[in-house]
Amino acid sequence: MRKLLANRERRFNLLLTLGAVVLSVFFVLPLYWTSVFATRTLGEVFQFPPPLFYGDNIVQNFQNIADVYPPFRPIVNSLAVAVPKTILLVFVSALAGYGLSRYTRAPGHKTLLLVSFATLFFPPSLALIPFFLQMSWIGWLNTFWPLIVPAAASGFGVVWMYTYIGSTVPRELYEAAEMDGAKGLSTFFFVVIPIIRPGLAALAVWTLVETWNEFQVPLVILGASEKFTVPLALTSLSTTHYSDMPAVMLATLMGLVPVFILFSLLSRQFIAGLTSGAVK
Amino acid sequence: MSARSPIVANIRRNSALYIAVAPFLLLFLLFNIFPVMFSAYLGFNQWDGFGDLRFVGLENYIRALNDPIFRKALSNTIFLWFWSTALTVGLALALAVIVDSYVVFGRNYFRMVFLLPLLVAPSIAAIILRMFFTSNGGLVNMLTGAVTGTPTYFDWLGSEFWIKPLVVLLVIWRWTGWHMIIFLAGLQSIPRDLYEAARMDGVGRWAIFSRITVPLLLPALAFSIITATLGGVQMFDEPYVLTQGTGGTNNSATTLGMYLYATAFSQFNFGLGAAVSWYIFAGVVTLTLIYRAILNRSQSGVA
Numbered sequence: 001m002r003k004l005l006a007n008r009e010r011r012f013n014l015l016l017t018l019g020a021v022v023l024s025v026f027f028v029l030p031l032y033w034t035s036v037f038a039t040r041t042l043g044e045v046f047q048f049p050p051p052l053f054y055g056d057n058i059v060q061n062f063q064n065i066a067d068v069y070p071p072f073r074p075i076v077n078s079l080a081v082a083v084p085k086t087i088l089l090v091f092v093s094a095l096a097g098y099g100l101s102r103y104t105r106a107p108g109h110k111t112l113l114l115v116s117f118a119t120l121f122f123p124p125s126l127a128l129i130p131f132f133l134q135m136s137w138i139g140w141l142n143t144f145w146p147l148i149v150p151a152a153a154s155g156f157g158v159v160w161m162y163t164y165i166g167s168t169v170p171r172e173l174y175e176a177a178e179m180d181g182a183k184g185l186s187t188f189f190f191v192v193i194p195i196i197r198p199g200l201a202a203l204a205v206w207t208l209v210e211t212w213n214e215f216q217v218p219l220v221i222l223g224a225s226e227k228f229t230v231p232l233a234l235t236s237l238s239t240t241h242y243s244d245m246p247a248v249m250l251a252t253l254m255g256l257v258p259v260f261i262l263f264s265l266l267s268r269q270f271i272a273g274l275t276s277g278a279v280k
Numbered sequence: 281m282s283a284r285s286p287i288v289a290n291i292r293r294n295s296a297l298y299i300a301v302a303p304f305l306l307l308f309l310l311f312n313i314f315p316v317m318f319s320a321y322l323g324f325n326q327w328d329g330f331g332d333l334r335f336v337g338l339e340n341y342i343r344a345l346n347d348p349i350f351r352k353a354l355s356n357t358i359f360l361w362f363w364s365t366a367l368t369v370g371l372a373l374a375l376a377v378i379v380d381s382y383v384v385f386g387r388n389y390f391r392m393v394f395l396l397p398l399l400v401a402p403s404i405a406a407i408i409l410r411m412f413f414t415s416n417g418g419l420v421n422m423l424t425g426a427v428t429g430t431p432t433y434f435d436w437l438g439s440e441f442w443i444k445p446l447v448v449l450l451v452i453w454r455w456t457g458w459h460m461i462i463f464l465a466g467l468q469s470i471p472r473d474l475y476e477a478a479r480m481d482g483v484g485r486w487a488i489f490s491r492i493t494v495p496l497l498l499p500a501l502a503f504s505i506i507t508a509t510l511g512g513v514q515m516f517d518e519p520y521v522l523t524q525g526t527g528g529t530n531n532s533a534t535t536l537g538m539y540l541y542a543t544a545f546s547q548f549n550f551g552l553g554a555a556v557s558w559y560i561f562a563g564v565v566t567l568t569l570i571y572r573a574i575l576n577r578s579q580s581g582v583a
Binding site: 010012013014017019021028030031034036037045046048049050061092095096100106107116123125127130132133134149152155158177183209212213220231234235249255256262270274275 | 287293295299300301308312315316322374385389397399400404407408411413418426457460514537550555564
């Protein structure tokens with residue numbers, strides 16, 4: 001009887017596993033097919049049955065993108081936004097997180113902490129219009145600055161660094177540093193930063209991916225196509241060269257590659273970045 | 281004199297805190313708080329960005345409510361927010377429980393594979409989906425054509441009925457992995473022997489799920505639902521790119537976010553746009569408060 005039950009349970013588990021496998025195929029298939037289509041000719045893509053494996057038309061497709069814009073330009077633009085923003089955001093967040101987690105008895109600490117947490121619930125759509133107007137007054141429209149400098153203030157980043165530093169840096173270390181006569185900021189640079197490197201990396205990966213994928217704010221800020229980041233360039237290409245599916249798919253693939261490389265190198269940090277928000 | 285008072289001394293001693301928090305707060309104040317305050321003012325004015333602002337009181341707020349497209353955008357947003365949140369969170373929860381306690385192989389594979397779509401920008405995911413659902417030679421029409429035997433040229437993206445489910449599909453595809461990882465982290469904090477004990481007592485799988493897993497997972501569930509809601513109510517990228525900025529046939533996929541964008545950046549009616557953004561904000565706040573109330577209630581019920 002017991003054995004029978006165990007058998008039934010095993011079969012049930014196997015069934016669930018197979019179900020999950022089938023589902024996972026549906027999640028990967030669009031990406032796989034994108035990469036296959038990127039290497040095919042227009043005729044092959046519209047064939048039935050559709051091609052399942054890679055073809056040899058990738059050079060021609062690349063040529064077709066090059067007729068519209070320099071194929072690597074959006075990637076360079078996206079890097080020019082994402083890298084400085086990430087460095088700035090991680091630094092600003094770590095600094096604030098350090099202050100908030102160390103000086104818990106300072107006057108006004110509680111208010112500052114509360115304000116930082118409140119910024120998490122700040123909906124970006126509320127600021128979209130006035131932010132655009134503000135940028136036009138400063139003269140920053142059609143430049144990368146609006147996507148770098150203001151975006152460096154991230155409530156998510158601060159709250160995260162605050163919890164991360166609080167859980168990884170032992171308080172005794174601060175006392176020891178104080179005894180050695182180290183001031184607050186030099187303690188941050190020379191003692192805290194070396195300890196929290198994994199946390200900085202995780203926040204950096206997460207920020208890079210988020211920034212790479214951002215659409216609405218760049219859409220509002222960047223008017224000229226030479227400045228387009230990857231999502232903007234692709235959206236525009238897919239509208240104007242709608243019929244050339246292989247070229248659009250190749251451009252899409254090229255825009256995805258940097259993020260996928262980053263993920264394959266730092267997937268653990270990326271996942272750590274995801275779950276940190278839930279474990280408060 | 282005052283330098284000797286304890287409060288000032290205390291502030292001095294902790295001055296590093298204020299220096300450390302200053303860059304964040306200054307940037308936030310300058311580029312978030314200040315614009316939002318201006319937006320509150322803008323909502324009561326009519327302005328095209330060039331001439332003088334004209335004070336119109338509540339006119340923008342009333343005009344939005346009377347606009348049939350705004351009302352359509354509101355109902356579209358509610359539809360998209362509800363179904364994308366419910367289906368994504370439901371599927372992710374099921375997958376997380378299956379991967380956590382039932383899967384017989386490939387646990388690490390499942391943890392990774394559902395995350396891959398998260399790396400794809402919503403706008404890019406929409407481009408890919410468009411390719412598959414185009415009427416002429418799209419993959420989906422090809423497959424249905426093969427099944428039925430006659431070539432089909434159904435216009436999925438132009439269909440008033442199908443465009444919203446397609447947006448929901450896009451959200452499910454991109455976000456299920458994210459929610460699953462959140463739930464997996466939450467599931468790990470549930471002690472294993474709790475399950476063992478329940479199983480020993482002959483408690484069924486469904487009862488274990490509904491009586492043990494879900495109640496203990498409530499904080500993670502709340503976090504995930506609130507995050508999905510913040511995104512769902514402000515949804516823009518997916519429907520915008522999927523409909524190439526048009527909102528679909530008869531605005532069948534126009535969201536509040538797209539309505540806001542169109543009023544401000546196509547019609548240059550910044551006052552109306554600002555008013556709409558405050559409606560969206562009100563929606564976000566209301567839903568968050570409702571969730572918190574439900575969460576507090578159910579947690580005090582468990583304890």
